[in-house]
Amino acid sequence: MNKNNFVVNNWVIDRSSGSIQHRVTGEQKRLGVFQLKLLDILQQNAGKIFTREELTHLVWERRVIGNNSLPNAIHALRTALEDDGKQQRIIRTIPKQGYVLEAEYCQYEEKAEKEPEERATLAEEERVSPPLLPPLDVPMPQEEPVRPTRFTRGKRVLIALLITLIIACIGYLAIHRNNVAVPREVAKNIYSHIRLFALLEPGTQMKEQTVVFDRLKESYDILNKEINKKALRMSIYYRSENQMLNYTLRLYNTCEQKLLIMQIDHWRSDAVLLNKLILSETRRKIDEMAPCKAY
Known part of the structure; x- marks a missing residue:
């Protein structure tokens, strides 16, 4: 057919x-x-x-x-x-x-459709293939490494992880106005499944960036519980500059990851609307994540 x-x-x-x-x-x-x-x-x-x-x-x-x-x-x-x-x-x-x-x-x-048995075999092979994009940053505190089912798969995942770690360093330490933005962790060890990083240029005060966390703290409490139930992890990188909030989140499990990049104008004007936006957009990304079988 x-x-x-x-x-x-x-x-x-x-x-x-x-x-x-x-x-x-x-x-x-x-x-x-x-x-x-x-x-x-x-x-x-x-x-x-x-x-x-x-x-x-x-x-x-x-x-x-x-x-x-x-x-x-x-x-x-x-x-x-x-x-x-x-x-x-x-x-x-x-x-x-x-x-x-x-x-x-x-x-x-025009392509010949495979017989049902062949499609079932292919689907099974796709389920056990290594993740397309493994997590970019270091494991969460006290997180146990995923044990591969065989040595060759573990080797591929390790190589891919090393490559994506290099890419992550280049991406999140990108040059901004000829200065290097350095990620500094915010609210360390408060959430079990969320990590927050403020992107700071040399000489920038951390006080300005903690305002963002204070505004979104309640939303993070809610999201931490929701992604915990679905065995997901989330890393958030943000930078507040005047009335503009540059906000990037990476949602991931052992099979795949999703990225969301937002620029929010006048983010200080309404804290309620800001929290609604972050909750709705994050939940949309959560819904896009395919179920992942832990190995």
């Missing part, structure tokens, strides 16, 4: 597994639920310009989301499809209009 697959820039969209797979190299990348839905809408209407409002309505329907949810999803798709925000070869931003997926990068591919 044959079926049509949608292909964007040589990446085959596999809705059943929530991922895209390169048809030449076989590399597989997992997408979030809303990212996959966004890509599906764009490729079915390749060449059509969608406004921000149209895409927000079609992808998130009536959910309450942050102002950066759509731009973050677009950025994630560009990265996954080997595009970038400067060249915009595949997904273009049309000033004052919206976004469009270029039709020249889209095509249909």
Whole structure:
């Protein structure tokens, strides 16, 4: 039996597994639920310009989301499809209009559907494969390491962990205005499943950054309990600069991770709205995490 697959820039969209797979190299990348839905809408209407409002309505329907949810999803798709925000070869931003997926990068591919037994075998192999993106930072205090089922898998995870640790150091110690921002842990050992880091430039006072924690403390208490029940961990990196709060969270387990990057304007003006935004956006990411079997 044959079926049509949608292909964007040589990446085959596999809705059943929530991922895209390169048809030449076989590399597989997992997408979030809303990212996959966004890509599906764009490729079915390749060449059509969608406004921000149209895409927000079609992808998130009536959910309450942050102002950066759509731009973050677009950025994630560009990265996954080997595009970038400067060249915009595949997904273009049309000033004052919206976004469009270029039709020249889209095509249909007819592919024979595997028999049920073969698909079941493949699904089993995918479940025991090593995580695509292991945790970036060091383990939580008193956290026991995950024991692999066999030596070769443990070796691959260790190498991937070392590589991503280097990437994390480069990313979170990024140069900002020609000064190196250094992460300093806030509220250490208060939460069992959450770690908080303020990003400080040399000479910057910590007092300013503790205000952010004081405003969000109640939300962190709630989220710590929720992610504990789902065997998740969360690392938060933030920087307060005047009326702008740069806020990045990384939600992860032993199988995968999700990143959320937000820039919140006038975050000091309403503490209630700030807490609602952080809770709703974090819970949205929690819902995107696939169940993970501990090995």
